[in-house]
Amino acid sequence: MEGKKCMSKLRSGLSRIRKGMREASAGFSALRAGPGTGAAPASTEELRSPTEELRSPTEESRSPTEESRSVTSAGYWTQHNVTQHRRFATAEESLAYFQWRCDQYQPYLDLLPVAGHDGKVVLDYGCGPGHDLVGFAHYSNPARLIGMDVSPSSLDEARLRLGVHNLEAEYELVDENNARISLDDESVDYVHSSGVLHHVPDPVAVLREFRRVLRPGGEIRVMIYNYDSLWLHLYTAYVVRLEEGRYADLPICEAFRHLTDGPHCPISNVYRPAEFLSLATEAGLAGEHLGNALAMHELSLLPKRFAAVLDERFPREHRHFLLDLTFDERGHPFWQGERAGVDGCFRLWRS
Numbered sequence: 001m002e003g004k005k006c007m008s009k010l011r012s013g014l015s016r017i018r019k020g021m022r023e024a025s026a027g028f029s030a031l032r033a034g035p036g037t038g039a040a041p042a043s044t045e046e047l048r049s050p051t052e053e054l055r056s057p058t059e060e061s062r063s064p065t066e067e068s069r070s071v072t073s074a075g076y077w078t079q080h081n082v083t084q085h086r087r088f089a090t091a092e093e094s095l096a097y098f099q100w101r102c103d104q105y106q107p108y109l110d111l112l113p114v115a116g117h118d119g120k121v122v123l124d125y126g127c128g129p130g131h132d133l134v135g136f137a138h139y140s141n142p143a144r145l146i147g148m149d150v151s152p153s154s155l156d157e158a159r160l161r162l163g164v165h166n167l168e169a170e171y172e173l174v175d176e177n178n179a180r181i182s183l184d185d186e187s188v189d190y191v192h193s194s195g196v197l198h199h200v201p202d203p204v205a206v207l208r209e210f211r212r213v214l215r216p217g218g219e220i221r222v223m224i225y226n227y228d229s230l231w232l233h234l235y236t237a238y239v240v241r242l243e244e245g246r247y248a249d250l251p252i253c254e255a256f257r258h259l260t261d262g263p264h265c266p267i268s269n270v271y272r273p274a275e276f277l278s279l280a281t282e283a284g285l286a287g288e289h290l291g292n293a294l295a296m297h298e299l300s301l302l303p304k305r306f307a308a309v310l311d312e313r314f315p316r317e318h319r320h321f322l323l324d325l326t327f328d329e330r331g332h333p334f335w336q337g338e339r340a341g342v343d344g345c346f347r348l349w350r351s
């Protein structure tokens, strides 16, 4: 089945991406120099993202694959971020945005809670412009709150956003070519990493670092993109490939990569829960799949499932995924007992 080949295909794709990243190291310096110096354009042409604000999909003018290869992860994420570099004038505005964004993914906050971490050392790995840092600092009272990211601009924006709340955290720039986390062994109580590990070249290396810095008895919560989702089986496989005729010749996981965090995002992988848990095992971690959060975008597309199933061109794998959906009393779709949402959420601990 096409999906089963995704992991090996992604692994072989990684060496190609790494090669492209090395070749493009000069491009990163250009990106840091500012707009108009070789940077990818701002994200007005990008598609909807599972983790970004929902925006209208439009056609992009250049080849996404070529563009992706010319930019490092750090370069890309310096130019693009989940708030689109939004500045918040007041704590009320920032908090209202925090609540609005969490509401777009149901039930994200139950699966990756920011409350209940009083007195803990909390690491938000891949914190971006500080969305969840605001949550941890506002709804908990951690002993230490540390935000790490490859994007200097996002770290700056995180610092500014927490400053608007008069809240503090520590900020650390991560080197995308070195998974080492600059914290002591067994020094962290709670590692949170939301929407990050599917963007890194070697997730097992990062998970090993999570294990190293985690205190015995500590906990890791991770969100990564879920293969068993409407984002993949309805949005990618039907709406984009068949209705819109885009990315139709690419393998499904490669098409998905262009449809999450912008068409030029250099790495955006997607995992079945068992695939992700086996990566955690490789890193010396035990874990459980807590469930998936559904994006409102996925819910809004649900009526299209009938047209998809009726379409003879629609591949059997995706047709059966849609035919097998069940629904709860709120109208949330489930597949094999799990919400059919794109945000796969996991709890991990030292085995």
Ligand SMILES: C[S@@+](CC[C@H](N)C(=O)[O-])C[C@H]1O[C@@H](n2cnc3c(N)ncnc32)[C@H](O)[C@@H]1O
Residues within 6 Å of the ligand: 051, 073, 077, 078, 081, 082, 125, 126, 127, 128, 129, 130, 131, 132, 148, 149, 150, 151, 154, 174, 175, 176, 193, 194, 195, 196, 199, 200, 201, 261
């Ligand atoms: C989709 S954003 C999620 C941001 C934030 N966690 C949130 O939910 O708002 C992905 C983040 O991962 C960061 N990232 C990408 N590669 C990384 C790496 N190798 N190490 C750490 N962070 C990375 C990006 O800079 C970006 O901020």
